[in-house]
Amino acid sequence: MPQQYTLWIxxxxxxxxxxxxxxxxxxxxxxxxxxxxxxxxxxxxxxAYGLTLVGKYLCYALLALSVDLIWGxxxxxxxxxxxxxxxxxxxxxxxxxxxxxxxxxxGNPVLPDFMVxxxxxxxxxxxxxxxxxxxxxxxxxxxPGLLAFAFGWFAFRSRVTGVYLSIITQALTxxxxxxxxxxxxxxxxxxxxxDFKDILGFDLHSEKVHVFLLLIxxxxxxxxxxxxxxxVSSRAGRVIRAIRDAESRTxxxxxxxxxxxxxxxxxxxxxxxxxxALYVPxxxxxxxxxxxxxxxxxxxxxxxxxxxGTLYGAALGAILVNYAKTYFTSTIPEAWNYALGALFVLxxxxxxxxxxxxxxxxxxxxxxxxxxxxxxxxxxxxxx
Amino acid sequence: xxxxxxxxxxxxxxxxxxxxxxxxxxxxxxxxxxxxCIIGPNGAGKTTMMDVVTGKTRPDSGTxxxxxxxxxxxxxEPEIAQAGIGRKFQKPTVFERLTVFENLELALAGDKSFxxxxxxxxxxxQENRIFEVLEIIGLTQQHQALAGILxxxxxxxxxxxxxxxxxxxxxxxxxxxxxxxxxEIERTSSLLLSLAGEHSVVVVEHDMEFVRSxxxxxxxxxxxxxxxxxxxxxVQNDPRVIEVYLGx
Numbered sequence: 140m141p142q143q144y145t146l147w148i149x150x151x152x153x154x155x156x157x158x159x160x161x162x163x164x165x166x167x168x169x170x171x172x173x174x175x176x177x178x179x180x181x182x183x184x185x186x187a188y189g190l191t192l193v194g195k196y197l198c199y200a201l202l203a204l205s206v207d208l209i210w211g212x213x214x215x216x217x218x219x220x221x222x223x224x225x226x227x228x229x230x231x232x233x234x235x236x237x238x239x240x241x242x243x244x245x246g247n248p249v250l251p252d253f254m255v256x257x258x259x260x261x262x263x264x265x266x267x268x269x270x271x272x273x274x275x276x277x278x279x280x281x282x283p284g285l286l287a288f289a290f291g292w293f294a295f296r297s298r299v300t301g302v303y304l305s306i307i308t309q310a311l312t313x314x315x316x317x318x319x320x321x322x323x324x325x326x327x328x329x330x331x332x333x334d335f336k337d338i339l340g341f342d343l344h345s346e347k348v349h350v351f352l353l354l355i356x357x358x359x360x361x362x363x364x365x366x367x368x369x370x371v372s373s374r375a376g377r378v379i380r381a382i383r384d385a386e387s388r389t390x391x392x393x394x395x396x397x398x399x400x401x402x403x404x405x406x407x408x409x410x411x412x413x414x415x416a417l418y419v420p421x422x423x424x425x426x427x428x429x430x431x432x433x434x435x436x437x438x439x440x441x442x443x444x445x446x447x448g449t450l451y452g453a454a455l456g457a458i459l460v461n462y463a464k465t466y467f468t469s470t471i472p473e474a475w476n477y478a479l480g481a482l483f484v485l486x487x488x489x490x491x492x493x494x495x496x497x498x499x500x501x502x503x504x505x506x507x508x509x510x511x512x513x514x515x516x517x518x519x520x521x522x523x
Numbered sequence: 524x525x526x527x528x529x530x531x532x533x534x535x536x537x538x539x540x541x542x543x544x545x546x547x548x549x550x551x552x553x554x555x556x557x558x559x560c561i562i563g564p565n566g567a568g569k570t571t572m573m574d575v576v577t578g579k580t581r582p583d584s585g586t587x588x589x590x591x592x593x594x595x596x597x598x599x600e601p602e603i604a605q606a607g608i609g610r611k612f613q614k615p616t617v618f619e620r621l622t623v624f625e626n627l628e629l630a631l632a633g634d635k636s637f638x639x640x641x642x643x644x645x646x647x648x649q650e651n652r653i654f655e656v657l658e659i660i661g662l663t664q665q666h667q668a669l670a671g672i673l674x675x676x677x678x679x680x681x682x683x684x685x686x687x688x689x690x691x692x693x694x695x696x697x698x699x700x701x702x703x704x705x706x707e708i709e710r711t712s713s714l715l716l717s718l719a720g721e722h723s724v725v726v727v728e729h730d731m732e733f734v735r736s737x738x739x740x741x742x743x744x745x746x747x748x749x750x751x752x753x754x755x756x757x758v759q760n761d762p763r764v765i766e767v768y769l770g771x
Contacts, residue, residue: 208754376639377625381618390691391577393604394635403638 155499156368160361166193167357171350190349192465193225194421197356201414203441203457204450208367209407210337210378211447213400214383216301219308220411222315223283225425227412229319230282232332233266233423234275235343252334253327263325272339272413276416283412284405291404295397300386307431316430331426338420349421351518356417363410367450370406379403413497440479441462442494444486445494455494526570528591530555530693531576534586538571538747541596545571546582553693558719560728560734563744564767569727570613570733572744573695575608578603605635607652609691613698616676617685619671623662626670626681630688653688660684660714676707683714693723700733712737 170193173185185193202224209215241248245255249262268274290311296302322328341348370376381389382396391394396448438457445456460479467475490496531553538546546568549703553559561569574580575587578600587595593606604610617627631649633639657663660680665673670681679699686694699715700708716737718724721724728734734741741758743751749763758764 260524311682371642373641374628374643374645377621378635378640380621381629384618384620385616387579388598388612388618389629390600391604392630392635392685393601394629395599395637397602399637491718 149325155449155451155495156364159364159454163357163361166197167354170353171368174346174350183425184304186250186345187349189344190323190353190422194349194353194356195418196461197229197353197360198414198418198421199438199441199452199457199461201356201360201417202411202438203445203453204360204363204367205407205410205414206442207447207450207453208370208410209403210369210442211449211453213379213403214402215404216305216439217304217308217404217407218432218435219312220408220438220441222312222430223271223287223408224415224418224434225312225319225429226282227415227424228284228419228429229326229332229415229430229466230275230278231333231416231419232270233269233278234272235335235338235420236332237266237270238338239334242336251327251332252400253302253332254325254331257322257328259325266325279412279416280409283408283415287405287408288401291401295400295404298397299423305504312430312435315433316427317430318425319430322449327426329427331424332419333424333426343420352417352421356421359413359417363413364450364454367410370403371450375399428438440483442493444482444493446490449493449495449499450494452495459494488510528555529553530557530590531725532586532588533572533576534588536572536575536582536587538568538575538580538582544747546575546585548585549744549748551725551742553725555692555723556720558715558724558737558739559726560738561725561742561744562729562731562734562741564765566746567744568747569744570697571747572723573610573697573727576603576695577608590621601635604689604691606691607692608695609686609689609693611682611686611699612680613701615675615682617670617673617678619669621670622667623657623681624666624668627688629655630685632688632766633691652654653655655689656684659687659717661710667729676703676711679703679707679711680714680716683711686748687718691722694718694723696724697727699726700728700730708733714722728738 170190171187173183174187174190177184179186196378204218204358205223209217209220239251243252243255245252247255250259254262269278292384294307296390299307318324319326319331320329324334335343338342338348338352341351343349371379378389378394378399382394382399386396415425415429441456441460442453443456444460445454446452460482464475468479486493492499529552531551533549533551535548535550536546537544537548545566549568549572551572560570563569571580575582578595578598581596589595589603589606589608594619595603595608598606611700618629621629628645628649631652638647653664654666657666660683662673662677662681662684665677670678671679683696683699686696696715703711712733715724715726726734726737738755739754741753742749743758743761743764745767750767751764753761
């Protein structure tokens with residue numbers, strides 16, 4: 140009997156992972172070819188702008204993954220993920236600013252332009268070390284991770300849950316936005332960082348470097364996906380879902396719910412930070428508006444639309460919604476916010492499992508286990 | 524099975540909520556391997572007592588000891604659970620979106636830290652133990668089903684099964700037969716009876732028929748204190764009990 144069970148578990152492994160990694164590999168192969176090999180005169184050519192867009196979508200997919208991990212699996216609706224994304228982005232931005240060196244407008248070999256402009260006499264202490272890529276890389280992980288650890292440690296220990304936690308995560312990102320807007324914070328005020336020259340000596344204006352950045356992003360996204368998949372399909376992953384569905388029961392089984400939440404929250408925010416760090420060199424700018432509360436809410440919408448609690452659904456939602464956003468804002472910009480709102484309402488009402496639910500719903504009716512699952516979900520919905 | 528003289532010892536526990544004394548100098552002792560039923564009208568403090576024992580509520584005064592050494596009032600809920608006190612809630616709470624098997628697996632005794640569970644591999648021994656418990660609670664057939672689709676009675680048994688997986692010294696069982704059919708009740712009685720001896724079991728229940736069928740010793744609570752203790756006949760003939768509870 141036990142062996143039979145093990146077999147069943149492996150058979151239940153989703154085909155979604157294969158689809159997701161396959162699609163990602165396809166993007167990583169096709170997009171560079173369309174940019175570098177296909178001539179600009181061809182209709183299939185992807186411009187530098189198109190390349191940047193695809194890179195941006197992949198960064199957003201990673202951000203969505205981080206939200207799905209904490210919200211879809213652990214039930215914690217964090218509305219502050221953009222804060223971690225921005226912190227990762229700022230850490231990368233600080234490296235890129237130092238990398239400019241004497242090539243800035245003012246030609247100061249140490250101080251970035253905005254510091255010269257704001258009459259800084261010397262480099263603030265927290266800017267030291269950012270001329271080394273390795274140190275900056277560490278900070279891209281540590282800054283969001285440590286903030287999430289400190290914040291989560293207090294919030295989860297005080298048993299702040301549900302909508303209250305969502306609100307304080309919004310407050311967190313809002314407070315950071317206000318702080319980063321200030322000129323005397325030493326992060327460039329409302330202009331943030333821009334005019335980057337190169338990364339590790341590679342020219343950021345070259346399309347080849349952008350192709351390379353895109354490939355790295357795709358690779359990191361795939362790796363992060365597999366890491367998340369490993370976490371959610373481990374026993375710890377089942378504990379996390381148990382916490383989502385019946386927190387106090389889990390506590391009475393002897394699990395330290397707070398520490399589970401904290402680990403997942405830290406992991407999720409580090410992933411968000413990596414997404415931000417990959418975003419900045421491709422987009423070429425980071426400023427405090429990245430912290431704005433609406434950004435975090437938008438990520439939640441992507442995840443809800445794609446289908447939460449599946450990981451690949453979140454990534455799909457991020458890419459589709461942002462593609463739609465690019466399309467709408469260039470054709471009928473005033474309609475976008477209405478379209479987004481309408482989509483969100485429609486998905487919540489008619490597709491509680493998101494777009495992924497549409498696809499996998501059909502598949503699930505096949506096996507007996509799937510039928511039981513469908514019944515259970517129906518029963519749950521009936522209860523609500 | 525344990526070397527203790529007593530499994531649980533509560534001494535003059537008092538809990539008040541806004542002036543209302545949910546527990547009023549409650550003193551209670553549970554012996555190793557004992558099956559004890561606790562009855563009492565609504566608001567007698569039965570659930571509050573369980574909350575104190577499992578660390579959910581802190582009393583204003585009094586002591587609560589588990590075994591000879593452990594002071595329950597200084598321990599958190601997971602620590603108490605890990606020390607060997609399992610609790611079944613009044614309303615069946617199982618993890619509805621996990622399978623029956625996974626529900627039992629999560630209840631397995633052992634190290635429950637994040638890193639350990641992240642890397643945990645199920646051993647054959649653990650799987651066999653899970654199937655053993657599935658057999659006892661009669662859910663072998665349903666082990667792949669999501670717990671959410673089980674009937675009310677089956678959920679109660681699953682939850683009792685989860686308690687067994689924890690290998691606790693003491694099981695606290697809150698209203699196990701509420702809403703059950705007579706056949707299900709019968710099955711639950713034999714399940715609880717089979718658990719006593721190896722574990723100490725404390726059952727809180729309203730159903731007098733059921734209490735009579737399983738209990739050797741019955742404790743009657745009223746307004747947060749013990750007003751009678753003994754076998755079912757003694758308790759039923761106690762004039763104070765008749766006045767506050769049975770006679771009503």
